[in-house]
Amino acid sequence: MEIRKARLQDASNIYELVNSLSSDGTLLRRAFAEICENVRDFTVAESAQGIFQGCGALHLYGPHLAEVRSIVVRPEAKSKGTGGLLLQSLLDEAEDHGVGCVCLFTRIPDFFFRHGFRVVEDRTALPDKIYKDCQNCPRLYRCDEVAMARGQIPKVSILGTRIEAEQLVRLTG
Ligand SMILES: CC(C)(COP(=O)(O)OP(=O)(O)OC[C@H]1O[C@@H](n2cnc3c(N)ncnc32)[C@H](O)[C@@H]1OP(=O)(O)O)[C@@H](O)C(=O)NCCC(=O)NCCS
Secondary structure, three states, X not given: OEEEEOOHHHHHHHHHHHXXXXXXXXXXXXXXXXXXXXXXXXXXXXXOOOOEEEEEEEEEEEOOEEEEEEEEEOXXXXXXXXXXXXXXXXXXXXXXXXXXXXXXXXXXXXXXXXXXOEEOOOHHHOHHHHHHOHHHOOOHHHOOOEEEEEOOOOOOOOOOOHHHHHHHHHHHO
């Protein structure tokens, strides 16, 4: 299995796989244009035969925080360690960038526990994530995801303050 940074030529495979799991809310829907624009965030897994097996993205908010997004492995390729390799590669990338904390929202915390993530009980401790995604999320009023992080939760934010995030969550919860 090869794990490598995505190229623009991977965008259609990424688009199809990510959106195949978006209708039930497993993954956030991503527009093709958004994937192309952010393709440098993505890492892909490819078989020895060069066949696309899965992907994951690392979104950088700033030196204080990054987020693992859109991590997914093709159904027929699951349980062979590919998801773990993709995740480790994204964590290595965050470390290369000197980012102290990596967060994510998920419905499958058990997978991420195995990779050093812990639950963040109060999601307003991650205001950047709330401002980036939650406001526009169709599941805003019925979020069933668990907030998780690896590393120290940052005391600073770039997109909104914690107080603003608390207000937003209160208004919508
Ligand atoms: C999560 C995912 C990327 C893991 O990929 P993978 O290649 O199967 O991962 P690995 O082989 O490294 O690890 C597999 C282990 O992860 C854990 N795991 C995987 N999916 C899980 C789930 N839905 N719930 C709980 N644990 C899970 C299990 O312990 C599993 O071991 P097992 O196969 O012996 O049961 C893959 O299952 C997937 O694409 N899921 C759908 C998309 C998704 O939910 N992404 C996460 C969004 S935050």
